[in-house]
Amino acid sequence: MINVSSIYLNGYDGDVKWEFTSLLYHEMTHVFQWNGEGQAPTGLVEGVADYTILRADYYPPAFAKPGDGDRWDQGYDFTARFLEYCDGIVSGFVGELNKKMRYSFDVKYFEDLTGKSVDQLWNEYKAQYGN
Template sequence: MSPAPPHAASAPQPSALPPSSETSNLPHRENTVSDVNPAPKVKPARKPLLRLELRDLSDDGTRAFLRLLHASTALENANGVAYTTGRDIDEDHKEIHLSTDYINHVPDSRQKEEIQGVIVHEMVHCWQHNALGTAPGGLIEGIADWVRLKAGFAPPHWKRNADGDWDAGYERTGFFLDWLEAAHGADVVRKINEGLRGCKYESDELWRTCCGKSVEELWEEYQTSLGDGDLKQSRTEST
């Protein structure tokens, strides 16, 4: 009878490394969920894509725009005259329409600052919240002009005017918001904008949350802060 075939040699197995002096005294740690499935990295916010369309290169207003501003820098620096609208693609795509005829009628000495101011105002509309479209239009425009004011592009004819309603919009509401920040904290406008995010506009809730008072009370305080003389003057000039 032939001898039995020899057993096949076992595959070599790596031997355990002896513990090092640095790790021998550390307690054993079981694998955790984070070891197996590490948390995904948060992607940075996508930089918006900016496009510029010039309808008529021969127009004097267009020439002034190109002469005075570097378009990409002006748009990037900016979060009848101009307006902002959504595009048919979706609401994440915005268009800013600027009247070159308006630019042409601005004095040469102020053209650059005026263009920058208008662009800053319209860029705010691309980013701000509007309470699902229910916020007062004057508040939306006032926030945009408040940003323009803070950016240093207020036109020389702007002035504080507390006559009429708080939400008359534009610079009137913009100056009111500027006063609010001085009287009730430097982040008031940010809180107002956040309060308009993803919900319908509720006046009493919004203003009391941001400032502790109703907007009517705040407007009366603002009127008082300007003094009766200023109010009488503003009423006379508006008639």
């Protein structure tokens, strides 16, 4: 079930059709994604949803740039950029991570898929983009 606030869209200063599409990409991801039966960090769940709008090229100008953010599970666009980085290391990473998150969640999943812990990945990600 997806509810879109008409008040929000009414007050949106910009291309409403574009914003609506972007919002739907994000919300549709929540319909199809797994969250480890509630065990996955909210920041990761929202990050996967924003990763969809990033890959669909439906992200706003204010979207995080590669290397932005303080934590891998900060959420939304920050985590989306980190997931993009992980997907660059292991092609199909986000899809595989999502599959593993069907019944449970463990940060070890990052290591299972890439051979590196999530902290190591985050440090290398931050080092690569120099901020």
